[in-house]
Amino acid sequence: MSKTIVINGKECAFDGNKTVLQIARDNGFYIPSLCYHPKLGPASKCRVCVVEVDGIRNLQTSCSLTATDGMIITTDSPRVLDAQRMVVNLLLANGNHNCMICERNGDCELQEAAYHLGIELPAFIVEEREDKDESGAFIVRDVNKCIQCGRCIEACNRLVVNEVLDFGFRGGHTQVVCDGNKPMGESTCVQCGECVQVCPVGALIEKKAIGKARSWEITKIRTTCPYCGVGCQQELHLKGDQIVRVKGVEGAKPNDGHLCVKGRYGYDFIYSKERLTTPLIKKNGKFEEATWDEALDLVADKFKQIIKESGPDAIACVSCARSTNEDSFYMQKLFRAAIGTNNIDHCART
């Protein structure tokens, strides 16, 4: 690496164009940042990521400050910490940040900043509460927890380009609004959930996840979406064998954290009480429960009889375009190698 900056006395080498925040993170320094998201780039709105730079009089926002060779940075001076505390205290005052019952407790970037800065009680009086917007099918908006970092707006307009969210009203009344201040459920929002994905606090949460698990109970597993052919990578948040929520995998190909309404919220069919749980054999027009041996024997015997009487081409199958490759492989192997026919197809061309 060709260039170096010094952060809190430590030499940190880097290459190319990088911000001070990126280099600090690469080197294990925590600087709170609320409006910055790696996918969205610098925003310099919230001012919580300020640092001191030798030779520059004012504090600088590290998320937008491009590092230059030899720069000397301080992230933990009283001046920096006081400024960061002031920002977080003002954000805490602007709404109702009750961590005790918040879904994001333990996974909240504002809470993390307050903890890091040692803010036990907000320094200012909390404003009156406003009603949550629960009109969206899958997303709950809680303006009381919004810190107006603007990530959701940027994501909605620049990443998924659905162009629903924006800031509405002015000054102290500023709020994030859908389509010029409609309830989310009546707006043109298609519930893709990108805003939830990037929200640093509990202002945008998944309705289905409410009350299901605390953040520290969650295990995460990467898998592939079962719907269309894009192959989006999902991060399942699990409590035991229950999916609590689905997030997109940040940085993954092809979707870099993005999902659609089906991929993000269409998961719970697997828990349906209507699932088939036992082999069924139709007798006198009605399905009756059977053992695996009974059902498998019946099918195999019938196939053997038909092969004997009419040849293997009197059996045909339609395979599944939703199930795994390995299932498809064994289906065609069953028909080709065990039955002896190429009568195998699926909805390949539709």
Next chain:
Amino acid sequence: MTNSFGEFENAKLFFLIGTNMTEAHPVASYYVKRAKLKGAKIIVADPRYQALAKKADIYAQIKVGSDVAFINGLMNVLITENLYDKKFVEENTEGFEEMKATVMKYPPEKAAEISGVSADLIREIARTMAAIKPGMLCYTLGITEHTCGKNNVMSTSNLQMLLGNMGMESAGVNPLRGQNNVQGACDMGALPNVYPGYQAVTDPKNKEKFEKAWGVNNLSDKVGLMIPDMMHALTTKKVRAFYIFGENLARTDPNITHVEHELESAEFLVCNDIFHTETTRFADVIFPAAAWCEDEGTFSSSERRLNRVRKIKDAPGQAMPNWWIFKQLAKRLGHEWTSNSAQEIWDNEHSMVAPAFAGIKYHRLEGDGLQWPCPNEEHPGTKFLHKDGKFTRGKGLFKGIEWTPPAEVADAEYPLVLSTGRRLVHYHTRTQTGRCGLDRVLDDKTGLNQMMSEERVDMSAADAQKLGVKHGEYVKVSSRRGAVKVRAKVTDEIPAGMVWMSFHFSEGNANWLCNNVFDPETKTAEYKACAVRIDKI
């Protein structure tokens, strides 16, 4: 897809024909829209003025089923105005003169007459595509679901070869696949003509190879039946036993009355499924299967990328993985298979017999997976195909293609053209999305507060006015094959003379109306075009 989703964002030009990505492949559409924010030109050809059409720089509202004539018109302009990529054509293709002879019969005025797109706009699109290179062509089922589906597909590759838009980044012919693993089911040889990895069943060398791999000596060298022929053979008893694995043919196939008659005719019907469906009603035996999240495995996406799927829970009750069920049946038919997991099937079986997949092993599939072709374990996978204009068959082959109309066109009795497809919040026949609360998403934000809990017929304001139909009112839609009662959704997406429906709901399913006619070669049904009428109730 010849190319990859990762190339979308930096593409300079998109030509989107017969693809409503916003609803059918939403995440892909984000990248198209982002490319536009970065300055890419978007050309959309679609009968519906859908969301991407509204964002397009150039929108061509082509008539349903006119794609071949429209594309021939574009190629006519490229050739007559000398705008095509002569170097690419000379070096990498053959059949140009034959294709040219056909294309010369489609001057823009003739293409305009058939497609409803003005000759000037056809010229503008051709000139734009020639000026901005490379360009990515994407299509979906708007191209394939016609009696001329194969010809439509060949027209798209004719166009991209003529422009030299092949074998490089942000170019190519890119069909977005509808199901999560329809690409994989093809890759695995769940097709009547090829073994896994696209190896023809008619080639004696392949027969010998697979007989050796599978320890058998009875592999058939005869191409098998395609779905419509299988279904028909149920009624003639030529096919006596029918095995349906995870498909709901009774609602996904055209002309439901006829399809149900065919299923009813089966002497013996077996289903693997995770739910009862309209199709399992006809079964003699149903095997309960593990679902997504209940078994390890892989999916192949549209961009030929192998991705892992993971098990997080056991299947409910006695339900078992599908591969296990097939293995047990094979055992009873006298075949002992040794693999005992998805990984063993992939690593020890599929990747050993399919050369394009030989380098893909489970241990390489952590993270972002791999794109085939991937012939050996050192190979990084293939981002885009036909690099430097080198095609699989050697030279890219142009084909002269004549336009043919849909099998059924509007007439006095059935004056409207019905086209069909998918809507955003549902997937196919809702066996899954119908159980996730997706019905609660509002479909219509214009005041009617309609939840997406029932089908509707999308129609133009002009036709609604002519028929005296109000937005939200129940109407009867009928074709020569059936009739459904659905609400009318009056929308600016639909031109006069056309209506549009989906196949998500059991009642009001478009397939009660659709025409069971097929492309002669691919046997793909003409879901995109039939004639209907609308009557007030």
